[in-house]
Amino acid sequence: MPKRKHFWALALIIFLLFAAGCSSSTTTTSKTPSLQPGQMRVCFLDVGQADSILVQMPNGRNMLVDAGNNDDGAAVVNYLRQYGVKQIDYLIGTHPHEDHIGGLDTVIKSFKIGKLYMPQVTSTTKTFEDVLKAVQAKGLKITPARAGVQIINSGKLNVTMLAPNKAEYEDLNNYSAVIKVTFNQISFLLTGDAGEQSEAEMLLSSAISTQADVLKVGHHGSRYSTSEGFLKAVAPRYAVISAGAGNDYGHPHKETLEKLHGIKVFRTDLNGTITFTTDGEKINVATEKNPPDNSISASSTGDATRPSPKIYVDSNGKGLIKGNINSKGEKIYHLPGGRYYDHTKAEIWFKTEEQARAAGFRPPK
Secondary structure (H helix, E strand, O other), X not given: OOHHHHHHHHHHHHHHHHHOOOOOOOXXXXXXXXXXXXXXXXXXXXXXXXXXXXXXXXXXXXXXXXXXOHXXXXXXXXXXXXXXXXXXXXXXXXXXXXXXXXXXXXXXXXXEEEEEEEOOOOOOOHHHHHHHHHHHHHOOOEEEOOOOOEEEEEOOEEEEEEEOOOOOOOOHHHHOOEEEEEEOOEEEEEOOOOOHHHHHHHHHHXXXXXXXXXXXXXXXXXXXXXXHHHHHHHOOOEEEEOOOOXXXXXXXXXXXXXXXXXXXXXXXXXXXXXXXXEOOOOEEEEEOOOOOOOOOXXXXXXXXXXXXXXXXXXXXXXXXXXXXXXXXXXXXXXXXXOXXXXXXOOOEEXXXXXXXXXXXXXXXX
């Protein structure tokens, strides 16, 4: 097919998939591994230089975020069956790079799929086209992945997207769907390949705190993600890096590992599949191989009971904390009702004090 016709055919498929859809079929059978009632399990699957994350929720539902490279499809399906998955209630392709959606078509063909989320950006690769064909063949609808999309809001269980925050980016990685999963007092932040631009937007735009107990480090530990301000705002106890042993990119980069100093770091290239199990208050971590020196094997509450930051927004969700640079060049933020609030010009707005501090601002003396 000529390139121009090929593009329009692909565009038509995308339009139809985002516009309409119907229920899917196909089921699988397997023995379900032990997961106690009221627990949640998050598995960072070892798929080499790629991403795939399974979230098994306390309500019995399953969410899969990415599915590795093209050659990883069968392996991901096998992993899911080992964990007793018969249906994927929420399937997310964070962005259309092969190392994230390569095995997505195989997964779609192998399981009953509930809702499918992908960012509204196209790619002319065969990998992307294969995913669209699988979606179309199954009669699925694609729900746009973007900041503010609430996948679950049910009591102590919340799953919300914090990014992407814009409609267009130069770097395809910044289209990455970033998902925050919170179960009672424990939270996970799954960042795809989101770069520093997306990280900055999350700090300034999100009405939801980026703070999380477990951070899936962006872009396989690349130096172009995990900015100092973002890492400070997330303040994770544990970090997970999904990367392949001896990969050509040198991931994870030394700079990123240095930033993570003091945080318990797990890596799929060293530890294989990494599994977190939580009852909403405590976290257990298990690794497939080579537990790192700073890992844990028993329950730990740590700072899991820390309070959520207070959010200052108006009725439209706009930030109310004023950020100002004074005559001395100092970055100061002011809370509503503060002594200088009404007399201060806002040069930047924040929704939480956490965001303001992460951006280098401090409260007035």
